[in-house]
Amino acid sequence: MLNKKSVDDINVKGKRVLVRCDFNVPLKDGQITDENRLVAALPTIKKLIGDGGKIILCSHLGKPKGEPKPELSLAPVAKRLSELLDTEVKFAADPEVVGPNARAAVEAMNDGDVVLLENTRYRIEETKNGEAFSKDLASLCDVFVNDAFGTAHRAHCSNVGVSALVDTAVVGYLMQKEIDFLGNAVENPERPFVAILGGAKVADKLNVINNLLEKCDTLIIGGGMAYTFLKAKGYEIGTSLVDDEKIDYCKEMMEKAAKLGKNLLLPIDTTIASQFPNPIDAPVDVQIVSSDAIPADMQGLDIGTKTAELFSETVRSAKTVVWNGPMGVFENPTLAKGTLAVAQAMADAEATTIIGGGDSAAAVNQLGFGDKMSHISTGGGASLEFLEGKELPGVAAANNK
């Protein structure tokens, strides 16, 4: 699954190349408020321009659900990309995405030209991988490049459908980086391999826990999901977050860890408060107690100091660390200490350090450790499915080497 052809394996001189990018950027009043995704897409686009290809870009933006919505048009992206690339990116403003404007623009392209299509989710078939739209997209190009990891766990027209209809379908640099880091970490890690899971609910990460337990040396569980494990051990957890239906599952995972000889680390102490702060960043009175001594009317909202030290030590001695999910309610400064400690330990570790997207990526960036990590995945859902050991349709669809 992981040995995919990339843009470095092909030369697209004179060819029409459709590139699926992730231009799903935040917009306010028609202005792009965070252009990281555009900047991240540039290396692949520049490589293809350098080859002398005719570059046709496409992406989704937001959730128009099959209806052209002017506020979700990619027009502002074309404008900004023209500036970033220092070359005109012609915008094909067809409500049906592949319509007269797109066809005429592609027809008129010279080598090295760049065209951007309208939001792929203006078409209702896009998220259903419908044939008509896949054929429309394929009719525009000779080669397909997928550089949108964030949608790789979904089979849509603009990643999977179109791939099946062209002779050459490869991955771009962003996709390649995700495959290299996440794939290697899970399948071929330098050991010790420590996986850290946190976040709100056990139920969201059942398959990730199960799969990582088989692959890693130590699995650390923190955040809201830890209390279900603590309850499964027979501890009083007060009013902490709990998935009562998953208690048996947690017991099973603890037994599995013991059987496989893996370390499964749970919080040994925990930061508690009488109530969840409201608003989330409001001042909150906390105490730290041993994990088996949570009073019945209190709730755990972060790992405790001893746990932060234990988790940090484990992380510092690792060679590969994968982290998904905060250790506590990091949105509140009083309850961000556990998450901060783990982020600091990852930054200090002489290891390959990987953040699995979503909230954890936001936490690491917010705490100022973004540039200290080896890799921060751009896809929350996609990276979780990768960690579950699932085959991602958007990756599988690319040609093998």
Ligand code: ATP
């Ligand atoms: P994503 O799936 O997008 O990567 P994530 O896996 O990083 O997200 P979530 O499962 O969405 O994380 O959980 C993050 C949320 O969990 C945060 O908003 C945080 O406040 C909350 N959280 C962490 N610890 C606790 C706790 N002990 N009690 C209640 N909520 C908690």
